[in-house]
Amino acid sequence: MDISTKTTAPPAPTDPPTPSLDKRGARGATRPGDRIFLGLSRGSGILLLVIMAAIAAFLTYRASMVLSKNDGNFLTTFEWNANATPPVFGIAVLAFGTIVSSVVAMAIAVPVAVGIALFITHYAPKKLGGTIAYVVDLLAAVPSIVYGLWGALFLVPHLTGFYSWLDDYFGWTGIFEWQGGAPRTLLAVGILLAIMILPIITNVSREVFRQAPLMHQEAALALGATRWEVIRMSVIPFGRSGVISASMLGLGRALGETMAVATVLSPSFEINASLLDPGGGTFAQNIAAKFSEATEQGRDALIASGLVLFIITLVVNGAARAIIARRKEYSGANA
Amino acid sequence: MSNATITPPAPGTNSLSAARLPRWSPYAIAVGAVAIGCAIGLGAGLGSQIQWGLIAAVLFVLGTYGIAAAVEGKRQAKDRVATSVVWVAFILAVIPLVSLIWETVSRGVKVLDVFFLTHSMGVVTDYEPGGGIYHAIIGTLEQVGLATLISVPIGLLTAIYLVEYGRGKLAKAVTFFVDVMTGIPSIVAGLFILSFWILILGFSYSGFAGSMALSILMIPVVVRSTEEMLKLVPNELREASLALGVPKWRTILKVVLPTSIGGITTGVMLAIARIAGETAPVLLLVWGNPLINTDPFQGPQSSLPLYIYQQYQNSGGSPAAYDRAWAAALVLIAFIMILNLVARGIARWKAPKTGR
Numbered sequence: 001m002d003i004s005t006k007t008t009a010p011p012a013p014t015d016p017p018t019p020s021l022d023k024r025g026a027r028g029a030t031r032p033g034d035r036i037f038l039g040l041s042r043g044s045g046i047l048l049l050v051i052m053a054a055i056a057a058f059l060t061y062r063a064s065m066v067l068s069k070n071d072g073n074f075l076t077t078f079e080w081n082a083n084a085t086p087p088v089f090g091i092a093v094l095a096f097g098t099i100v101s102s103v104v105a106m107a108i109a110v111p112v113a114v115g116i117a118l119f120i121t122h123y124a125p126k127k128l129g130g131t132i133a134y135v136v137d138l139l140a141a142v143p144s145i146v147y148g149l150w151g152a153l154f155l156v157p158h159l160t161g162f163y164s165w166l167d168d169y170f171g172w173t174g175i176f177e178w179q180g181g182a183p184r185t186l187l188a189v190g191i192l193l194a195i196m197i198l199p200i201i202t203n204v205s206r207e208v209f210r211q212a213p214l215m216h217q218e219a220a221l222a223l224g225a226t227r228w229e230v231i232r233m234s235v236i237p238f239g240r241s242g243v244i245s246a247s248m249l250g251l252g253r254a255l256g257e258t259m260a261v262a263t264v265l266s267p268s269f270e271i272n273a274s275l276l277d278p279g280g281g282t283f284a285q286n287i288a289a290k291f292s293e294a295t296e297q298g299r300d301a302l303i304a305s306g307l308v309l310f311i312i313t314l315v316v317n318g319a320a321r322a323i324i325a326r327r328k329e330y331s332g333a334n335a
Numbered sequence: 336m337s338n339a340t341i342t343p344p345a346p347g348t349n350s351l352s353a354a355r356l357p358r359w360s361p362y363a364i365a366v367g368a369v370a371i372g373c374a375i376g377l378g379a380g381l382g383s384q385i386q387w388g389l390i391a392a393v394l395f396v397l398g399t400y401g402i403a404a405a406v407e408g409k410r411q412a413k414d415r416v417a418t419s420v421v422w423v424a425f426i427l428a429v430i431p432l433v434s435l436i437w438e439t440v441s442r443g444v445k446v447l448d449v450f451f452l453t454h455s456m457g458v459v460t461d462y463e464p465g466g467g468i469y470h471a472i473i474g475t476l477e478q479v480g481l482a483t484l485i486s487v488p489i490g491l492l493t494a495i496y497l498v499e500y501g502r503g504k505l506a507k508a509v510t511f512f513v514d515v516m517t518g519i520p521s522i523v524a525g526l527f528i529l530s531f532w533i534l535i536l537g538f539s540y541s542g543f544a545g546s547m548a549l550s551i552l553m554i555p556v557v558v559r560s561t562e563e564m565l566k567l568v569p570n571e572l573r574e575a576s577l578a579l580g581v582p583k584w585r586t587i588l589k590v591v592l593p594t595s596i597g598g599i600t601t602g603v604m605l606a607i608a609r610i611a612g613e614t615a616p617v618l619l620l621v622w623g624n625p626l627i628n629t630d631p632f633q634g635p636q637s638s639l640p641l642y643i644y645q646q647y648q649n650s651g652g653s654p655a656a657y658d659r660a661w662a663a664a665l666v667l668i669a670f671i672m673i674l675n676l677v678a679r680g681i682a683r684w685k686a687p688k689t690g691r
Contacts, residue, residue, distance in 0.1 A: 037584035041496035044489045045509040048558075051551060052512050055519070055527040062530040115424025123421050132425075139432055141605075141671050143612020145640040146664045149647055150435045153657060165386050195431045226414035249518065256520020258615040259640070263647055284522045284615065291619060299534065306526040310519070317518030321511065 055310065063304035066297055074304070078269055080286065082301030083294060089301050091308055093269050097186060097280025098309070101261070102254040104190025104275065105197060110247050112194075113201035120202075121209040122231060133206060140199035148263035151192040152184075156264060159183040159191075163276055178276040184266040187275040189282070192260055197250035204249060208242030209235055241323055248320035252313050258284035283309040354406050361419065364402065368395035388430075392423050436668075443665030446658045452666075456625035461646065464655035468663050470627040474542060474636035475667075478621065479611050481546035481631060482553055487603055489550075490557025497558070498565040499587055516555040524551040525616030533620070540622040542631030545638070548616035553606045560602025564595040597685020604678035608671045614640035639667045 067074060070087055077090025116136070120129040160183055167178035216234035225233065262285045272279025281289075287302045294302060372391025399419050404412035451467040459466035493513070497506055528548040532538050568591050576586040592599070622635035623645050637645075643660045650656030 031582050031584075033582050033584045037587070038496075038500055041492040041500060042505070044492035045496045045501070045505065047489060048493055048509055048516065048554065049512055051554075052516060054531065055523070055551075058527055058530045058535070059523075062534060112424045112428050115421045116428055119421045119425045123418060124425075135432075138672060138675055141608050141612075141675050142435070143614070143640055143667060143671065145612065145614045145643050146439060146668060147435070149643060149660055149664055150438055152647065154434065154438050155431075161386065195428075195435075198428055226410055228414040228417035229410070231417070252518040256518075256522065258520070258522045259644060263644070284520060287522055287526070288615060288618060296534065299529065303526050303530055306523050310523045313518055313520055313523070314515060317515050318511075320518075321514045 056307075059303055059307040059310060062300045063307045066300035067304055069297070070301075078271070080269060080290065080301075082290070082298040087297055087301060091283070091305050093271055093279075094281050094283045094286050094305060095308070096271050097189075097265075097267075097285075098255055098282040098312075100275070100280060101186045101189040101193060101282060102251055104187060105193035105254045106247060106251055108191065108194035109198050109201055109250060110243075113198050113246075113250075114205055114243060116198070116202045117205035117209050118231060118235075120206050122227065122235065133203075136199050136202050140203065144196065144257060145259040145263075147192060147196050148260035151188070151260055152263040155192060156183055156188055159188055163187075167276065174273050175275055177274040181278060182266065183276070184264055185276055185278055186265070186280050189261050189265050190275070192264055193254045193257055196257065196260060197254050200253060201243075201246045201250040204246030205239065205243050208239040208246070212238040241326070245320040245323040248316055248323070252317045252320065255316065256284055256309060256313050257282075258288050261285040262288040356403060356406055356415075360402070361399065361415070364398045365395055368392070368398055392427075395419060396423065439661060439664050439668060442658065442661035445662065447662040447665060451659075451662060455627045457627070459625075461650040461656050462653045464658075466659065468639065468642055468659070468666065470624065471637040471639045471642035471663065472666070473627065473629055474621065474624075474631075474638040475611060475640075475670075477629075477631040478542045478546045478549060478617065478636070478638055479607055481543060482549035482610055483603070483607055485546065486550040486553040486557055486606070490554045490603075490606075491561055491599070493554070493558045494561035494565055495587060495591075497562055499583070499591070513555045513558050516551070517559065519551070520615075521548075521552055521613050522615040522619070524548045525619035527551070528616070529619050540620060540635045541633060542621055542628075542636040542638075545617045545621040545636075546631070548620055549610045549613060552613060552616070553610045556606040556609060557603055560605065561595075561599050564598030564602065565591060567598065568594045597681050600685075601678040601682040604674050604681070608674040608678070611671055611674070612640055612667060614644050617641045618644065639663055639670075643667070 066082070066087065070089060072079060072088040072090050074090055076092050077088060078093055080089045080093075081087065082089045116132070120133050120136075124132060163178050163183045164180075166176040170176040171178065212235040216238070217230050220230045220234050261282050265281065265285055266278060267281035267285060267289065268278040269281070270279050283305050287306055290298065290302060369391045371394055372387050375390055376387035396416055396419055400412050400416045403415040407415075446464075452472070453469050454465075454467035455470035456466040457470075493509065497510060500506075501509070525548045528544055528551075532544050532547065533540070538544065572590055572594060573586055576590045577583065581589070617638045618641055621638060621641065623641050624635040624637050628634055628636045643663045646656045646660035646663065
């Protein structure tokens with residue numbers, strides 16, 4: 001490429017035709033075919049923006065219709081009675097459950113996912129690593145309803161022993177007290193969500209760890225560092241922001257997960273300090289569970305809670321993308 | 336740390352001549368930890384195998400650190416602990432995933448036969464054995480097909496806009512919102528179509544309403560993957576075509592797209608695999624139907640994920656319904672995995688030849 005431009009540069013004749021080329025070629029929009037094609041492709045780009053705006057607008061519109069009638073406080077009421085004639089509903093319990101279950105999921109999933117990502121890139125034999133990466137990719141494709149079915153019919157029955165163990169040894173903390181009910185509580189949901197978001201966090205972290213500069217790692221090795229010291233000193237500092245954004249993508253998924261939570265959790269409209277006792281629901285689970293018996297007004301109330309979920313995930317995802325974008329810029333400068 | 340690397344090690348502690356644990360030591364420690372873990376579990380009468388595993392894992396990590404620190408020194412011990420923690424993380428993650436696949440397959444094959452695939456739930460209540468998923472398969476295929484028809488053109492054109500034309504603020508905004516759209520929870524997409532199509536425009540539940548919500552979830556995935564593929568097309572090809580006087584749109588249609596068609600197909604198939612398992616929007620918009628309804632534009636339908644949910648939720652714990660749910664889950668997973676494998680096969684086959 002370079003050579004050809006160098007050789008064609010000296011002859012002058014390329015200069016005169018440019019004005020006419022400029023008119024037709026440079027803009028690429030004068031030919032009718034080009035104009036139509038540009039219009040179509042720009043149009044569909046704009047359509048995406050319109051869809052996003054429409055989601056926000058329609059949800060807000062429907063939500064506003066019912067919020068004015070709400071007899072309770074939308075933010076603090078511990079009740080969901082949206083079908084009653086003066087509807088009473090509030091998202092306090094839903095917000096609590098959504099945040100707590102996602103935090104539990106993150107606390108379990110992030111360390112394990114980082115471990116697996118390191119395993120794939122730095123510990124496993126190359127072939128095994130490739131296979132695992134492939135399997136993790138496939139697992140990301142397992143539908144959430146299947147996770148939900150597995151969680152409800154396999155995981156929950158197997159959790160009773162774990163629950164009583166937690167109660168025996170860590171019951172004094174208050175977080176792990178257990179009254180002995182069915183283990184369909186926020187902890188079970190958190191564990192299931194952790195399993196579900198594991199693949200996405202692993203995938204993104206793995207990509208970041210793989211890009212860690214080899215020179216730094218070899219330099220550390222040459223100085224006599226052990227493998228763990230190499231990872232701690234050159235791989236993890238490089239990958240930190242990538243891991244953060246990966247975790248936030250996982251968090252976004254955990255916050256909005258519907259079916260797995262709806263099948264596993266038995267919701268109750270109270271807040272309980274213990275993760276092992278019933279208490280809390282999540283936004284998405286509440287929508288799925290209450291939808292079939294909701295009147296039009298009840299649906300609007302559910303839409304209002306969906307709007308809150310939409311805003312939360314928007315913020316979390318936007319932040320994750322911003323971190324990734326910033327990282328791209330400066331790693332590009334380094335490369 | 337820096338001290339250790341700068342000061343020359345004393346003759347006795349040189350890492351090349353220092354004592355090293357034999358290669359089989361991690362395995363020996365692992366076996367020992369599992370044995371002691373089981374022994375403690377049995378001895379203390381702990382009911383759950385999860386606890387046995389946890390005890391064994393903790394013992395393994397502690398044992399490794401202790402033994403390695405005694406023989407090889409602290410830094411090596413830390414390295415070994417890190418190695419074993421990474422291995423433990425890997426094993427911890429594999430257990431539930433293997434169990435998920437195993438449960439689905441072993442419980443799913445019970446009622447999975449030709450009868451199950453070719454009959455609906457028309458004359459069978461959810462409590463009884465019998466019935467099948469024919470109606471759900473039809474629903475899934477139609478809804479996913481319609482969603483694909485809607486989202487592939489929009490997704491392709493948007494990706495072309497971003498790669499071939501996109502400069503300036505609009506392109507930046509589109510890129511950002513495509514990213515954000517990827518993270519929209521499926522239930523929110525369902526609520527949007529519900530508020531707009533059913534509550535405001537007054538249409539009733541139908542497969543088409545569901546496929547509109549599914550395409551909101553599918554478009555960003557198609558855009559993202561197509562964009563990546565278009566970026567891989569070497570610029571020389573575009574320049575050569577443009578230099579021959581071919582209009583830009585023909586260049587895109589005849590040169591850029593054919594070059595990257597393999598990757599684009601892969602992306603689309605992966606997107607299909609993703610939305611085929613979506614339940615929430617289908618639950619809100621398609622409603623579910625035990626009968627065969629082949630018209631996606633009229634009346635409620637069923638779909639595989641929705642069928643699984645309703646068999647689980649509405650049957651009051653009847654074993655026959657659970658069997659059907661597992662069998663449907665197996666069919667759904669098989670469908671998605673086949674799509675995935677074929678997509679990856681195509682990607683490997685027709686990977687765009689970069690450069691020459």
